[in-house]
Amino acid sequence: MVSGQEKTSAPALAMKELTGGYSRRRPVLHGVSMTLHSGELLGLIGLNGAGKSTAIKHILGLMVAHSGEVRVAGATLEENRELYRSSIAYVPEQPSLFPNLTVKEHLHWTALAYGLDREAAEKRAEELATTFRMTEAMKALPDTLSKGMKQKVMLMNALLVRPALLIIDEPFLGLDPLAIRGLVAALDEARDEGTAILLSSHILPALERKANRLVVLHKGRLIAEGTPKEVKAAAGCTGPEATLDDAFEALVEAAEGGRKGE
Template sequence: MGLKIKKISGGYVGNTVLKDVSFEVANGEIVALIGLNGAGKSTTINHIIGELQPQQGTLVLNDVSLSQQPTAFKSQIAYIPEQPILYDELTLGEHLHLMLSAHMIDNTLTWSRVLELLKIFRLEDKLQWLPTHFSKGMRQKVMLVSAFMLNAPLLIVDEPFLGLDTLAQKDVVRLIREQSEKGNSVLMTTHLLASAAKFVDRFVVLRDGKVSFSGTPTALADAHGLTLDSLDDFFDLMQEATDET
């Protein structure tokens, strides 16, 4: 099971960004959706989380259809956006309780997990802080705690390393791997391909709103004459190919 995207076309009013996009993220699999800016990564994510309605195609998560059972579909997702979204009037603790209440899991057992995550990201003494006191990196850590505490069947992470220090990046990788080991699906976007190649199972490449490649990190490197350590050069190759067309 897991996430199945079949022949999705869509985008915004007057602008079709995605064109017949199909790929899957199996249970326990970590997939990185990559491509140049404007390739359709954010548009794809917005369709998965239900912010955009596809012009055609289907999205199914663990046999639940987004179009037929939108609430049940979305309840299976934990989403970490590229830019943190926090309420200025709520403390960190209030943010976390609100999220847990929305998912109807605000209990002692779950809060124990929250406290573990807060300690990992060095936020355990910030429960009474308002967002105005948080740095950009701290705001991102709040979003990470909010998502990982849910143990959702599908975790979507848009640029997980943005604004994080090296230690926090390592923590994120470990937590993503833990999600996979639990059998949850993970879909992420990143521009740090060499780093992602160390833990993702598969890359899905978008180019001009279409899937141009799907395969292991080794397969992607081999297809373009690169090594895993030089995979960050892949975007230079994509840009060169775009400039030539």
């Protein structure tokens, strides 16, 4: 298996002018572009229905673009399926685990699927269990775990891989404060090791603190991009007290033609 961390000068993710969705007659995304480099965290922001999940599905290769393209680690899915697939790890909003595998067995299965060195993977799994306070739950089955603990298992499996591109959808939902702190530390470590992270979240203060850059979608179109500071400036929110929440509200209102009645 080709390693997802294979050295390449190409961006971890390059989406170029992508138009796509479930129907060619009514596309969800309209000419969306985004680029994500090794070691960066790109925040994906938008209201419900803005096209965030559709964009993620296109990146994962679950949907075929109407036009434009997606490259992961320099390759499209058609050019190099093995490299493309092995370069991505994905954590969905809703945990999805095998009911008959323990937490430890999930990690072992992931290591086998990605062709990881067994000894190194076992050591890494132990470290992740400590980070997420899951050491005592390693022999537990999913049905005995809370939703937050199931989410931790998903995150542990993704971080075990050390992929070129890590995609996480709403990672903070269901996590307790200590788990959130552990997640942030684990993501910082992954970035230091070269993993590029695409993080979709409604928790904007976290993205304002941690994201290198942001992409803001509204009704399937890109309405702002750049560093948190640049996005706030684009929204006209430049004061010392201005927040990313303020900027997002202003951008959406501008995209919709201003407040009703004004």
